[in-house]
Amino acid sequence: MAEGGAADLDTQRGEVAALLKTQLRKGDTWYLVDSHWFKQWKKYVGFDSWDKYQMGDQNVYPGPVDNSGVLKDGDVLAIKEHLIDELDYILVPTEGWNKLVSWYGLMEGQEPIARKCLSNTPPLTEYFLKDKYTEELNEDNPLGMKGEIARAYAELIKQLWAGKYSYVTPRPFKTQVGRFAPQFSGYQQQDSHELLAFLLDGLHEDLNRIRKKPYIQLKDANGRPDKVVAEEAWENHIKRNDSIIVDIFHGLFKSTLVCPVCAKVSVTFDPFCYLTLPLPMKKERTLEVYLVRLDPLAKPTQYKLTVPKVGYISDLCTSLSGLSGVPAEKMIVTDIYNHRFHRIFATNENLSSIMERDDIYVFEVAVNRVEDTDHVVIPVHLREKYKQSGYNHTSTPLFGQPFLIAHFC
Known part of the structure; x- marks a missing residue:
């Protein structure tokens, strides 16, 4: 037990x-x-x-x-x-x-x-899972892909939500995408935004409910209220573009131009399918480290540190010093794996070299690692020596936790 x-x-x-x-x-x-x-x-x-x-x-x-x-x-x-x-x-x-x-x-x-656990079935996924798309396939649209992209995407969605597979290989979907967009036919890394733009446009044209697009004469705002102009722009848009993609993703941009000569104001509303926005970047990260003190009787103490995401090992030492009271200049940061020092970090190394899965041990040493030139810090590993029965050679596996000692030069 x-x-x-x-x-x-x-x-x-x-x-x-x-x-x-x-x-x-x-x-x-x-x-x-x-x-x-x-x-x-x-x-x-x-x-x-x-x-x-x-x-x-x-x-x-x-x-x-x-x-x-x-x-x-x-x-x-x-x-x-x-x-x-x-x-x-x-x-x-x-x-x-x-x-x-x-x-x-x-x-x-x-x-x-x-x-x-909730079923993640937004309108687009539900539309394909319930085969509603088959009623709206537009195979004759010269701007579309004869319904092939819509069919391939529907099959992929059904595989993802079937509940039968631990993983799905989207090979048929990728093949169809590569047929109509050769830039995606290889296995090189591609821009996800470009793929999304192609997919949304392809699905829209394959599922466009408008079979014959009318010619539309656009009008100027001429001082009319924005609400009226926007409604007119949207009505004109859906006369030529009407699909599940339009229902979910399309909207209108408002653009205002002022002539610098005559000061005439021109207001237009233009359709869009997606917006490109910057992702917020966290400026800090959290690291968990173990502090090994000089006192051999003291057990390693775990600390949770908040450090700059683009900082240096010296920032880690400074943060740990504030919590533990150990001077930062008397710390050496290491990565221990399998009873050995996998890596000993220099203070000017980037914190990005520390992965989330790393076991980071910070050792307190007796000397100032920056100013003291009379001592050298030596890593020590522990090995167990024994002779294997039935063999003529001796095995020396590592055990325990390695440590550092400061030796006078």
């Missing part, structure tokens, strides 16, 4: 692995688990083959289920914004959540984060 009367580790690993393969279904309730806690649990139970050596190691015991990493500071009921599935959190079904809590408990003061 594992700690706390829980099922043995092999049983835990097998049961949770099976439950994680459960398909999301409409109406089911799943729970969020902080990815950092879940990563620690995976190490403890040897979930992945590369974690087998740590299986059952009390140094990696995860403790109670802790979702503080996905909660807003000081609020156990509010979740952070812009969280990413599999990176910030893991979704587990109700049975999996109940098992984890029964084995390890839940961090005091926290509440389960439950999410009900």
Whole structure:
């Protein structure tokens, strides 16, 4: 039995692995688990083959289920914004959540984060799933693609929402797109906005309800109210363009021009299908690190730091110094993997070199790493030496946690 009367580790690993393969279904309730806690649990139970050596190691015991990493500071009921599935959190079904809590408990003061699975069927998806598109296919439109893009897209949507597949390969859809837009026929990286623009335009023309487009004489605003001019512009637009794409995506831009000579004002309303907007960029990121102090009896302490997204390792040290009291110039930042130093960072390296999955250990050293030139810091690894039975050679696997020592030159 594992700690706390829980099922043995092999049983835990097998049961949770099976439950994680459960398909999301409409109406089911799943729970969020902080990815950092879940990563620690995976190490403890040897979930992945590369974690087998740590299986059952009390140094990696995860403790109670802790979702503080996905909660807003000081609020156990509010979740952070812009969280990413599999990176910030893991979704587990109700049975999996109940098992984890029964084995390890839940961090005091926290509440389960439950999410009900809803069917994501906006109007366009529902339109294709219910085969409404077949009634509006316009195979004779010279600007369209004989309905081929609409059919291929419909088939792709049906595969995505069939609930039978864990993944879908959109090869037939890509083939049709490549037929009518050769720039997308290869396997090079393409601009997603260009593909979206082509797809929306292609679907619109393939599904245009207007079979014969009339000629329309445009009129000037001539001082008429904007509401009247806008309604007239929209009516003119749908006389030539009327499809599910127009219903959902199209709108009108208002343009106002003033003649610098005669000061005449011209107001027009022009149709658009999409808007290009900049995505907001977060200027900071959160990192979790372990501080290893000089005192050999002190256990490594975990800290959660807020650092500039485009900052340097020195910014990490400064942030950690403010929380721990250890001078930043007496810190060395490392990445430890498989009982060895995978990397020792220089202070002028970019923080972008640290990945979310990295185990970052910051060591307090006895010397000022900037000013002290009389000492050199040496990394030390621990190896266990034993002779394998039945063989004539000796094995020396790594074990424990590596450390740093300052040696006088």
